Amino acid sequence: MSASEYKRQAAELAAEMVEDGMVVGLGTGSTAAFVVEALGRRHKEGLRFVAIPTSVATEKQALGLGIPLTTFGEHARVNLTIDGADEIQRGTLNLIKGLGGALLREKIVAASSDRLVIVADDTKLVDHLGMKTLLPVEVTSFGWEATARQIERLGGQASPRRNREGAFFVSDGGNLILDCRFPVISDAGRLEQDIRSIVGVVESGLFVGMATDAIVAGGEGIAHLTVGA
Numbered sequence: 619m620s621a622s623e624y625k626r627q628a629a630e631l632a633a634e635m636v637e638d639g640m641v642v643g644l645g646t647g648s649t650a651a652f653v654v655e656a657l658g659r660r661h662k663e664g665l666r667f668v669a670i671p672t673s674v675a676t677e678k679q680a681l682g683l684g685i686p687l688t689t690f691g692e693h694a695r696v697n698l699t700i701d702g703a704d705e706i707q708r709g710t711l712n713l714i715k716g717l718g719g720a721l722l723r724e725k726i727v728a729a730s731s732d733r734l735v736i737v738a739d740d741t742k743l744v745d746h747l748g749m750k751t752l753l754p755v756e757v758t759s760f761g762w763e764a765t766a767r768q769i770e771r772l773g774g775q776a777s778p779r780r781n782r783e784g785a786f787f788v789s790d791g792g793n794l795i796l797d798c799r800f801p802v803i804s805d806a807g808r809l810e811q812d813i814r815s816i817v818g819v820v821e822s823g824l825f826v827g828m829a830t831d832a833i834v835a836g837g838e839g840i841a842h843l844t845v846g847a
């Protein structure tokens with residue numbers, strides 16, 4: 619089976635966790651898109667829920683499927699958010715997110731969620747964050763070079779993300795993303811604090827202590843992981 623099929627398997631299982639009456643956070647990326655697809659189906663079958671999307675792309679997909687959307691103006695808490703990730707640390711379920719560029723909205727929604735369920739194929743599982751992917755950090759466009767220098771003082775190499783045309787990638791929030799190469803991250807909580815204390819940083823792609831569950835599919839089957847397990 620391909621990675622895409624494993625992503626779909628994990629997504630379909632997670633979509634079953636949505637119950638009648640819930641406020642649901644909808645993630646961003648190819649795995650989260652399978653979740654939105656499955657929830658569109660469940661909505662047509664009669665499941666009642668409202669959703670808060672974490673990106674313009676997810677909002678468009680959800681609207682196209684007839685999923686009713688809501689806002690934080692109407693709901694203070696989200697019962698369940700289902701989102702993808704770029705790396706998931708075994709045991710802690712600490713994450714790197716943001717290769718899809720939606721980390722700011724994703725973190726706002728995650729921070730207001732009672733439960734954050736991560737869906738992924740098993741290539742995303744790592745023993746230490748930073749083993750496979752760069753760490754995305756969203757920064758203001760003004761002064762990004764100064765912000766990048768401060769991140770480099772923490773031991774990372776920071777490069778502005780560019781689109782296919784070579785122009786700076788601009789997030790849904792109108793900011794830039796610095797993709798940062800750190801040596802393997804041994805203390806994610808500390809690095810997260812240090813990065814967030816830099817002026818010009820809007821948010822980092824380290825999600826520490828936020829995920830409650832991960833549904834991970836691969837050649838050995840589907841695992842439902844919780845923190846510590």
Ligand SMILES: O=C(CO)[C@H](O)[C@H](O)COP(=O)(O)O
Nearest residue numbers: 647648649702716718719720
């Ligand atoms: O954090 C994200 C977007 O900002 C995505 O969830 C992450 O990049 C995983 O994407 P995919 O499911 O396509 O592998």
